[in-house]
Amino acid sequence: MVHQKLDISVYRESNETIVALTGEIDLQTASRLSGAVDAALAEDPVRVVLDMGGVTFCDSRGLGTLVVLSRAATRSRAVLVLANLGDFLQRLLSVSGIGDHFVIREHATEAEPGPEDRA
Template sequence: MRDAVTVRPFTSHAVVHSGVARVTLIGELDLDTAPLVRETVASCLAKQPTSLCLDLADVSFCDCAGLGALLRARTAILLSDVSLVVEGIGPPLARLLALIGAGDILTERSSGTDTEPVRRAPGAVAARHEAGETATVDQALRDHLA
């Protein structure tokens, strides 16, 4: 049971349709709720989508455990060779990413083979797994922060 300090309980919604998965996270992403991100993303990946949209617009709070869950989800998605689109990085998460020097970790990565521009909602960013990429996302994050 959550304590009385919780302003907005955490919920996650996942839908997979025609090879496209959409995961919407709402509320406080913290130590208690981080495992739900992993479970939700894993259940989507089990359905083998070609792309996954992670909607973070309604995340009202994110601590280090929540950030870790998002980065592990990103790793799992990209290592599954699934395109990742992240929508709605709000002020709490943007601030946390900026504080650790990873403000662009959830930005577009293009393999240069795409002929059409990525289309997404305003405020959205995207990341794609590049063919032949062998470094883990953890290593990429360490390299980015160096």
């Protein structure tokens, strides 16, 4: 079996850190994801956004890792946000019953509100 690796890119935008993922989140790659998010949390962001747009697979270890990372963010007084979830990941979170425990947004970065959006 050929195992696809997990590529992780981290960058900062205003008060949040974006962790862009490409590949598989599983038993072999979950610890790398945890390390990247732990390092991001050490920089004291308001939010850590996991850009899941390039994730092709996530097993039970991956789901468990997401839950642990969400709790770690809460302990660090930050919010873990899942973004760019494909149909597969949306179904997985729904079927597993844990989807409601995450902050989910459509895109990794939020657009600045325009004049028409400001109150």
